[in-house]
Amino acid sequence: MKAAKGTVFKYGDNVDTDVIIPARYLNTTDHAELAKHCMEDIDKDFTSKVKTGDIIVADKNFGCGSSREHAPIAIKASGVSCVIAKSFARIFYRNSINIGLPIIECEEAAENIKAGDTVSIDFDTGLITDETSGRTFTGQAFPPFMQKIIDSEGLINYINNKE
């Protein structure tokens, strides 16, 4: 995916993986089933409102807590095209890269973008455009190694391609 555009869902600090996908749904690995309960304990309207391409914007330490990959899987399967946050918890960060869910660290964007804004992102340049306010922001670039995993659309493909 080279670009994304969608409507913003906005959240605060320390959005943990328990609220992204509660453990009561961890008895399944089915992506569509997980998507049905995405963000359920923090935003019960999320699943009824989210459309393909939409974007999550949050403050610091997004995805803290459990290592459950079900969390980025649920977000990706909901149709979310990118998560922008001031910072990410490290396991969530790895998991997102490994499954090919685009994420961007950008403090300025997280501070200024509002819920409901239309935002577009160019992943090649890291340019984030808030089309509602007209402001632009530049996200932190990935190190080349991680960019290769992202370009391969996940860790497994990256390893397959390498061998």
Next chain:
Amino acid sequence: MSKMTMTQKILAAHAGLSEVRPGQLIEADLDLVLGNDITSPVAIKEMEKFNKEGVFNKDKIALVPDHFVPNKDIKSAENCKCVREFARRNSITNYFEVGKMGIEHALLPESGLTLPGDLIIGADSHTCTYGALGAFSTGIGSTDMAAGMATGKGWFKVPSAIKFNIVGKPSKWVSGKDVILHIIGMIGVDGALYKSMEFVGEGIKNLSMDDRFTIANMAIEAGGKNGIFPVDEIAVNYLNEHANGKSYTVYEADPDAEYDEEYTIDLGQLKPTVSFPHLPENTHTFDEIDDIKIDQVVIGSCTNGRIDDLRCAAEVLSGKHVAEEIRCIVIPATQKIYMQAMKEGLLETFINAGAIVSTPTCGPCLGGYMGVLASGERCVSTTNRNFVGRMGAIDSEIYLASPAVAAASAVTGKVSQPSEIGL
């Protein structure tokens, strides 16, 4: 002359490098890859996408169904079946069936599978526990687990470190849980984000192995990549008992190793500490805690289900009774701990006090089963997370505390410390 921390030295050795620097991306050899019944099925599905079949080393993978085990429902049973069949298909040596299984982070050190100097990844965030034995050990997700199982290698960004210089001796009812809750309260839930937490100093001699497992276990609750202790006499004694004679390498930090921050923690100044809903950083001591009526107490988990924890809880509950309206659930973390608690009469103490004792499971900690909370209910728990909805209904509340505080709270029916019941 290198200036590396314990963690950096272990990473360098496993990457075949003489030196690494914070921020450097490396590929390193893995000594152990761990998964449980929640994370392994996702990893096993990912494994199917690889060009080649099989695992890198059948002896260096540990599969521990412990979260929703014994199977709590049909879907969980299917997940466990998937893990079991994968283990059989690949002749995985360290697959732990019901009867042998325990909570992974208590079970693996006890089974001699986590040694000083090892590089361990686990698809469970509390994999950082094994740093208590001087290993580099960190939580990852299912895709990393799949890649680790297939190739025996993982990619890492070398972390910088925060040094916690531990001094002094804790008072009677202060334990490892109070130490780590205090630290998380001090630095916050992202205070160690992407970093190592290195626990050193003369005071660690006053922390038992079980205290250290509890402290390293909750490094992740401060955002830490790993928590690690040096290997001293207490660790060596533990290894002599549990490591089955296996050899290991001890890595020490260089004298001039560089740290982002340094803190001194005086164990003698610490008090019983409680984390209020809904973040582990919301810590309070009893001089600032009013009457908080509770409904349930859980004593167990990968954080506090070890023998020292059960001994401490039993000491508080001995000759006393759980308050009328309180459900008190005690869960020894492994079969071995369960057996030891039985031999020492601890189980009798719990049952006489009106608590229940369960087979090992992670169940209640993550709201799986065996103690799910209803709307508006409050629980004092020795577990590690008090996020919204973690143990059940989204308006239930979790107060994280030590086994001593949990047991005292079970007796009074409110958030209490042992001194409130004359101890």
